[in-house]
Amino acid sequence: MKRFYGTFRKHNSVAPTNVVLTSLYDVVEFESYTMRRLSNGSACGYVSGEAKIRLEEIEEGCELFYDTDIKKGRRIDE
Numbered sequence: 001m002k003r004f005y006g007t008f009r010k011h012n013s014v015a016p017t018n019v020v021l022t023s024l025y026d027v028v029e030f031e032s033y034t035m036r037r038l039s040n041g042s043a044c045g046y047v048s049g050e051a052k053i054r055l056e057e058i059e060e061g062c063e064l065f066y067d068t069d070i071k072k073g074r075r076i077d078e
């Protein structure tokens with residue numbers, strides 16, 4: 001499992017900093033992986049979810065396929 005943690009704030013914003021945790025699971029290099037992402041509850045709400053991502057080589061390069069399961073709350077719902 002690889003885990004990435006970061007915070008970000010919109011430029012010149014007084015809104016709270018949003019904290020994001022992204023983890024990669026089931027990594028098969030150049031073929032597929034599962035990404036889980038969790039965002040804390042900011043003024044706008046929260047988002048958490050999982051995406052299963054599959055890469056497929058094609059003549060022009062690479063095609064990306066994905067299936068997601070996402071949960072969201074508060075203002076993001078509107």
